[in-house]
Amino acid sequence: MLSHLFSKAEEIVFTATTVLGYDELAEKETDSLKQLFYDGWGSAVAECGHTWLRNQIKTKLAGTGVCVTFPWCPGQHEVDIRLQKELFALLKPEDIGITLSSSFMMHPQKSVSSFIGICHDVEMETLRACDFCGLRETCPTAYA
Numbered sequence: 765m766l767s768h769l770f771s772k773a774e775e776i777v778f779t780a781t782t783v784l785g786y787d788e789l790a791e792k793e794t795d796s797l798k799q800l801f802y803d804g805w806g807s808a809v810a811e812c813g814h815t816w817l818r819n820q821i822k823t824k825l826a827g828t829g830v831c832v833t834f835p836w837c838p839g840q841h842e843v844d845i846r847l848q849k850e851l852f853a854l855l856k857p858e859d860i861g862i863t864l865s866s867s868f869m870m871h872p873q874k875s876v877s878s879f880i881g882i883c884h885d886v887e888m889e890t891l892r893a894c895d896f897c898g899l900r901e902t903c904p905t906a907y908a
């Protein structure tokens with residue numbers, strides 16, 4: 765899938781964003797309702813940061829005629845989680861406090877890593893995970 769997605773990419777951007785201090789905050793909380801809140805809040809903040817980063821790339825490249833693909837995250841949408849190893853080796857997210865476990869999980873938990881293609885093919889910008897998913901005909905949240 766990634767080879768198809770990035771076959772026309774002129775560049776591939778590696779990204780990593782995180783919510784620093786999340787794990788320490790969540791671990792010391794004993795109230796289950798607050799734990800639930802922190803979990804949802806942490807995920808939302810991490811996703812917002814990741815979306816902001818992609819939008820920054822799009823803004824920076826606006827007017828140059830290039831397109832920015834959907835971000836493809838290791839471990840999601842059939843992107844092999846083992847690609848974390850290459851992403852970490854090249855990007856070194858440890859510099860901003862993100863570490864990788866032997867099972868390719870990131871710490872802090874609320875971290876997002878991804879590959880984003882830069883290309884001149886408009887079609888590539890519109891491709892989503894649902895385009896590759898066998899469940900899309902029946903999935904209630906397809907293309908949501």
Ligand code: SF4
Pocket residue numbers: 841893894897898899900901903904905906907908
């Ligand atoms: S069709 Fe549904 S299950 Fe498949 S990627 Fe899209 S949202 Fe996820």
